[in-house]
Amino acid sequence: MAQMHSLRDWYQANENIMGDAANQRFDSNATKFAARRTVNETDNQTKWDKYLNDCRLDDRLVQIEQWRCELERVLGNADAEINLLARMKDDCDAALAAKAIPESCCAECIGLRGGRLEIDVVKDVVYDELCNEEKLIERVKETLAKRSQEAFTMIMSLKDAKRKVSEDLEGKHHALDINRQALGFHTGSSGLSYIQFELINGGKKIGDCCYWKCDNKKITSFLTENQVKVNSESAICQKTKTQLQIERNYLERTKNELSYEKISFENELQSCKLESVKIRVKQESRILDLENAKKKLTDLVSDLENELNTLKREKSDVFILVIPYRVDRSYMQSSDGSSQISATINAPENNYAKYATHALVNGKLHIFGGTSDYKKIARLDDCTFNELTVRLNEERRNGQAALSIENGEKALICFGFTGNISKTCEIFDGSTTVSTFAADWSHRNGGLGLYKNQPASVGCYFEEHQKAETLSASGWIALPNHPKRISRHSLVGLENESMLLIGGADYGNGGFAARRTVNETDNQTKWDKYLNDCRLDDRLVQIEQWRCELERVLGNADAEINLLARMKDDCDAALAAKAIPESCCAECIGLRGGRLEIDVVKDVVYDELCNEEKLIERVKETLAKRSQEAFTMIMSLKDAKRKVSEDLEGKHHALDINRQALGFHTGSSGLSYIQDLGRVPQGNSTPESWNAYSTKNRDDCEEEIRASIQLRSLIESDITNTANDLEAQRIACEYAFRNRIHEFEQTKSELEWQKTRTEEELREIEAEIRNVEHAITSKAGPQKVCFSRYELRAELPGIEHCKDEPAYGLHNELRELEKSLAALNIRLEEAHNNRDRLCRTLATITHDLDLKLNSLRLDRQCLEVRKKLTVPLYRTPGIEPIMDTLTRTFA
Structure with a gap:
């Protein structure tokens, strides 16, 4: 057989399949969207990159075109400047050549003046001027020669710069052609191909744009140096002006911020001052309040000290706490009886202390028993009765007494309302109660006191006797009788070991008891015959009642035997009818064995079919057991019927004899004395045994009848319940089948x-x-x-x-x-x-x-198989149809 899975595994498998499918679709959607996004992003990026590069190439063409125009302008200016500088050099050379005439004239004049003689050979003004002229001519020739050389050098430099500009201009023309051709490339252009080369940072060295620009700028700056300087200085001035404006704005903004902070700080300072003033006022007010309170407290302490001193000087007095039946009426009575003070005692209820007795245990007042709770033990703590968890062993409602013993460490609680309780005693030590010796006589309301340092009690309210007893280590010992029958008194132990009896009720010395005995014996003689007549009559009534009762029981037994026999037949028929559901259940289990893999699951249908199978077995066992019990009960009923029949025959004979005895009277004939009562037997049984015998026969038979009725009820109930259980189980199975089919259909729809x-x-x-x-x-x-x-x-x-x-x-x-x-x-x-x-x-x-x-196909087949359970039974002779409780029909 395939492995049986749990329903949870089946649901989990379906959820996993559907979850995996949903997750895969989700992942697929995510992949689709990511792919579309990537395609769109890469497409947009490609288009954007081409557009940017087109823009960059176009901007590059504009830059190169600008430089081409600029270089052509510079080249024209260089040609013009070379021509002008050449002409200027020629003029300079001509001026230099023209200086030979003044030089020869000056030399000739100096030579002529060298012909002067003696004293006329002097350094006069003419001599100085001729020397100055000669030096000037030399200086002018040097200057003009230098300028001519500089002009020649400059012409060479200009030609070299012109050559560079020409080469640069030629490169610009070539770059324009290449960049225009590159700008014209598109995806539809011919001749496009892949190339393998290193990009910018590898392979062939590519010149930096800054070097390219620097070369061009060197040429331009060489020609327009002054203009560049002016522009530079102007830019510096403009920058300085801008920086100054920025600094001015910054200082203005800083000034405004500082002003705002100053105002905020002043406002905050003002608020702090106001707050400090408020706090100071509050502190001063609090100090004044504390001083006043201190003064009042000092006065109060002084008054208390004075009052305490007064109380100390006054004479102390003793008060007695009085707790009556009603706790709310408690009061304090002064020892001299001159005054009373109301006392508040807290208790669970107002009659909490009614009929309770009291004693001191370990210095605490305890109360015991009373009408509110016969076994309670409560302790008075700070004007509050607190009931203890420990309880008295006996119920002590009224008449009990309590006495502190063993130096107040324990309490002896004795006597009570009536019966043996009025003799019992127990000892309470503050936490537990222990029973002790019981008195020989009842002492209700007899009290407890110390006589010769031992507990003692006198008299009794209930029995009105004169007995006195004392409790020793071995039990209660009798004391001399009291002269009178007394009760409701108080017993007080004196220091001389005597006991004082205070108050109480007196019932006399006992003379009227004899008169009562005489009257009772006279009345007894008169009433004996009447009572015996009544007893015989009552006896006849009892026997007649038993006769009727036994006849009734006998009839009930016959009827019950017949009813139980019919019920047994019904039970056997119901047992035989369980074969059809048993075969249907087995067939459904066999069909569902054809499930495969994960569908081989312990689902609700499987559980219901197993439950149905077990239920059918249990029903068959129950009905078979009830049938056997019915047979056993029929045998028991017949045996009980036999015993009742024998007892009924004896009752008829007893009725005849007792009717004859009841007819005897003082005038009847045949009356005589019996010298020896022992020779006349009183009977083979006592009234109790006689009554018990008939009662036993009746009860046994009725018990059997009740058991039979109960068994019939059980059989009927079992037949009905088993039918209902099987019907309910059928409905549950088919409901589970339908639910399961619905689940399969839902799962099928979901899977589709x-x-x-x-x-x-x-x-x-x-x-x-x-x-x-x-x-x-x-x-x-x-x-x-x-x-x-x-x-x-x-x-x-x-x-x-x-x-x-x-x-x-x-x-x-x-x-x-x-x-x-x-x-x-x-x-x-x-x-x-x-x-x-x-x-x-x-x-x-x-x-x-x-x-x-x-x-799904197998479960639908199972539903078809189970239709035979609802086949209309009117087709079968002798069987009434049963309506299908699920479909509400007979078919």
């Missing part, structure tokens, strides 16, 4: 829905896989465009091969394309994995759906 949704999800994920594959393929065009642009821009000459924005943009675009392809490949792999998992889930759902269809 899961299968449909999984198939739809599988189609969607396959479409998404194709979409991702198309997205991966579509990245080839932008990648080729980017590679081709990168390859084309690698042909830029010299400094034009620059790490500019387009270069970084193309580099980033290639990286983003690689990331996009990697992300798309990951999404493609996830989609493939999800498709595989969905395929496995779909196979699991399909397999489980087949199992559910098989189980």
Whole structure:
């Protein structure tokens, strides 16, 4: 047999399958959305990167075009400047050549003046001026020669700068052509291809844009140095002005913040001052209150001391606590009887101390018994009666007495209301009660006192005797009788070991008891015959009653035997009728054995079928047992009937004899004395045994009848209950079948829905896989465009091969394309994995759906089989139809 699973496992398996399907669809949806998002993001990123690189190339073209115009302008200015500087150099050379005439004239004049003689050869003004002129001509020639050389050097520098500008301009034209061609590339362009090379940071060295710009700026700055300086100084001034404005604004804002903080601080300081003033006022008020309280307390202490001194000086007095029947009327009585003070005693109820006796135990007042609770023990603590958990051993309602013994450590509690309780005693030690010797005589309301330091009691209210007893270590010992029959008195032990009797009731010395005895004997003689006549008459009544009773019991026994026999036949018929449900149950169990795998489960139907099988066995056992019990009970009833019949025959004979005895009187004939009463037997039995014999026969027979009635009721109840139980079990089984079929149908519908949704999800994920594959393929065009642009821009000459924005943009675009392809490949792999998992889930759902269809078919077959349990019984002769309680029909 296949392994039997639990219903929880079945539900868990269904939940797992449906949960896995839902999770797989959820994961598939997440993968789809992630793939779509990745496709859209990579597509948008690719488009955005191309757009950015187009913008960067366009901006780069604008920059190169600007530099081309600038370089052409600078080149024109350089040509003009070279021509002007050459002409200026020629003018300088001409001016230098023209200085030979003044130089020769000056030399000739100096030579002519060298012909002066003697005293005329002097350093006069003419000599000084000629020397100055000669020096000036030399200085002018040096200056003009220097300027001519500088002009020549500058012309060479200008030509070299012009050459660089020309080369740079040629590179700009080439860069314009290459960048325009790169800008024109798109995914539909021809000649695109992949290339393998290192990007910006590897392989061929690419010039930095800053170097390219610096070379151009060197040329421009060389030509426009003054303008650059002015612009720089202007920018510095503007920057300084801006910084000063910012600092001014910052200082203004700081000033405002400080002003606001100052105002806030002043307000806070003012509030703190007000709060401190309030606190100071409160403290001063509290100090004044404390001083007043201290003064009042000092006065009160002084008054108390004075009153205490007065009380000490006064003479102390003793008060007696009086607790009457009603606790709320308690009071304190002064020892001299001059005054009373009301006392408040707390108790559970107002009559708590009524008829209770009292004694001191360990210095505490205890009360015992009373009408509120016959066994209570309560202790007076601070004007409150607290009932203890320990209880008296006997009920002491009224007339009991208590006495402190053993130096007040224990209490002796004795006597009571009536009976033996009026003789018993017990000892209470504060926590437990122990029974002790009982008195020989009753002493209700006889009191307890100490006589020769031993407990003693005198008299009794109930028996009105004169007995006195004392309790010794071996028990109660009799004392001389009291002269009078007394009770309700108090006993007080004196210091001389005597005992004082105070108050009480006196019932005389006992003379009237004899008169009462005489009257009683006279009356007894008159009443004896009357009583015997009454007894015989009562005896006849008793026998007649028993005769009627036994006849009634005998008739009941006959009727019960017949009823029980018919009930036994019904029980046997009900037992035979259980074969049909037994076969139906076995067939259903056999059919459900065809379930497979996880559907082989201990579900409610399985439990109900097992319960039905067990119920049928139990019903059969019960009915068989009841049938056997009915047979045994019939035999017992017949035996009891025999005994009652014999007893009834004896009752008829006794009636005849007692009627004859009742007819005797003082005038009857045949009367005589009997000298020896012992020779006349009083009887073979006592009235109790006679009554017990008939009672036993009657009770035994009635007990058998009651047992038979009970058995009939049980049999009828069992037949009805077993039928109802089987009907209820049938309804429960079919209800479980219908519920289970409903569960299978729900599970089937859910699995079909899961299968449909999984198939739809599988189609969607396959479409998404194709979409991702198309997205991966579509990245080839932008990648080729980017590679081709990168390859084309690698042909830029010299400094034009620059790490500019387009270069970084193309580099980033290639990286983003690689990331996009990697992300798309990951999404493609996830989609493939999800498709595989969905395929496995779909196979699991399909397999489980087949199992559910098989189980559903088997359970429906079981319901068809169980229809025979509701076949209308009117088709069977002699059996009335029973309505189906579930469908409310006979079919």
